[in-house]
Amino acid sequence: MKTRTKPTVDLMFRAFSDRTRLRILHMLSGGELCVCDIVAVLRVPQPKASRHLAYLRRAGLVTARKEGLWSYYELAPARDTFHKKLLDCLGCCFSEVPELAADAKQLAARRPCCG
Numbered sequence: 001m002k003t004r005t006k007p008t009v010d011l012m013f014r015a016f017s018d019r020t021r022l023r024i025l026h027m028l029s030g031g032e033l034c035v036c037d038i039v040a041v042l043r044v045p046q047p048k049a050s051r052h053l054a055y056l057r058r059a060g061l062v063t064a065r066k067e068g069l070w071s072y073y074e075l076a077p078a079r080d081t082f083h084k085k086l087l088d089c090l091g092c093c094f095s096e097v098p099e100l101a102a103d104a105k106q107l108a109a110r111r112p113c114c115g
Helices: 009-017 019-028 035-042 046-058 081-092 098-109
Strands: 062-067 070-075
Touching (some): 009 019, 009 046, 019 098, 035 070
Antiparallel strands (some): 062 070
16 A cells, blocks of 8 residues: 655755746646646646646645546645745746746636536
8 A cells, every 4th residue: 555755845846846837836826727728728748737737746736636537636725834835935926927927818818628
């Protein structure tokens, strides 16, 4: 039986250090999304998005649920003060990054593709 270990600080920082994962985290800061929406906004193949989402799950930063054929992701609730501060930083520190603002704008203009 596989046991789950608590994500480490370095794993969480590595999750934030990748451009694609940062874009995903920023998109999820607006609420739950289907993986198909993430793929469409990022313009990446679904397997690449899924690899990054799996990394974010291992880091304890996102949670996932399945509904029929669709997988939905959202930011994980903060487990401790450090995790809360990372989420706060996501909301304020990265809001001025043009690429993240463009992702948010594109996401807001999309109609949900599933559900």
